[in-house]
Amino acid sequence: MRNIVVIICASVMVAFAYNFLLIPHEILSGGLSGIAILLGIVTPLNTGVLNLLLNLPLLILGVMKLGKRFIGYTILSVAVLSISLYxxxxxxxxxxxxxxxxxxxxLVGLGVGFIFRASxxxxxxxxxxMLLSRKRDFPLGVLISLMNGVVVAISGFVFSWDAALLTLVSIYATGKVVDTVHTSHIKLTLMIVTSQGEEMxxxxxxxxxxxxxxxxxxxAYSGEGRQVLMTVITRYQLAEVRHLIKETDSRAFVNILQTTEVIGMFDRGSK
Structure with missing residues (x-):
């Protein structure tokens, strides 16, 4: 219930940021939301309706490929954001x-960051x-930067290059705040100390x-045997892993390290 409340409040916060700050100045956000804002400005359609329509194919794909908990919360966030924008x-x-x-x-960064933290x-x-992070060591940061770069370029051609630069400032601020609220690196190393090693x-x-x-x-103090499990994940998996560890062993000790670089295979076959 707490996660649901957080996602609802954070999604409404993002909608307020769009309608009160970004859209009136023809400033776009990153991702599909930025494209929805663009289309909402240049067409008679409402941004909320466009945001829902653009996300619908990905949500359907997510239902088939991603965990029910994650995609359920994501559907809730998209629905609340779209309704709020409307x-x-x-x-x-x-x-x-x-x-x-x-x-x-x-404000967008705060909202998105809290949505991430709520799984x-x-x-x-x-x-x-999320789909790519489950399959291979894909350069997600580069991919998302390229996608956002396309949004910035479109803003420049459709509106003005002043608007494009302001969009770039907005996307940069969002990214920094998301990293602060959620985590600051794409890859993280987890050290999990647990008495439930096999189940974990x-x-x-x-x-x-x-x-x-x-x-x-x-x-060292108790003398009891433990297992230490080490793995490397992407930041998109952190909320899911937190929930998984808590369910498996609520007494587990977890150390999350910032990972600068991973050399070698990153998928299951590497260890």
Whole structure:
């Protein structure tokens, strides 16, 4: 219930940022939402309706390919965001486009970051990233940057290059805030110390599609035997892994390390 409330509130926050700060100044957001904003400005259709229509094919794909919990929360987020965009009136909260770009990006980043922490996503490119992160070591950061670069370029050609630069500021601010709220690196190394090593291994292998290394250990104070499981994941999997670990062993000790680089295979066959 807490996750549902967080996702609803965060999605409404994102909608307010769009309708009060970004859209009045023809500033786009990143991803499919940015394309929905663009089409909402240049066509008679409402941005909320467009956001839902653009996300619909990816949501259908996600239902078939992704976990029920993640895609269920994502559908909730997309639905609340789309409805909020439809209901909330477009209002120019500030006359300064730079302030609108910066604070709009920050509010969107806060909303998306909290949605990530609640084990969901705001749809769009996040679903694509989640699908790719389950299959191979794909350069997700590069892919998302290229997609957002297309949005910025479109903004420049359709509106003005001032609008494109403001869109770039907004996307940059959003990314920084999401990283702060959620996690700051695409790849993370997990060290899981648990007494339920075999069950934890089964759960990780069944749900992550990543290799897992197991080491035997002993508590320095208690002297009790433990297993240490090490694996590398993407940031898109962190919320899912947190839930999985808690369900398997609520007393497990988990150390999450920032990973600068991974050399060698990144999938299950590497370990």
């Amino acid at each position: 209901i909330i009136p477009v209002y120019q909260a500030t006359q300064d486009p730079i302030l609108a770009s910066l604070f709009g990006g920050v 969901g996503s705001s749809g769009g490119f996040d679903i694509v990233a 291994k089964k759960q990780l292998l069944a749900n992550l599609y990543r290799g897992v290394t197991i080491m035997d250990a002993k508590g």
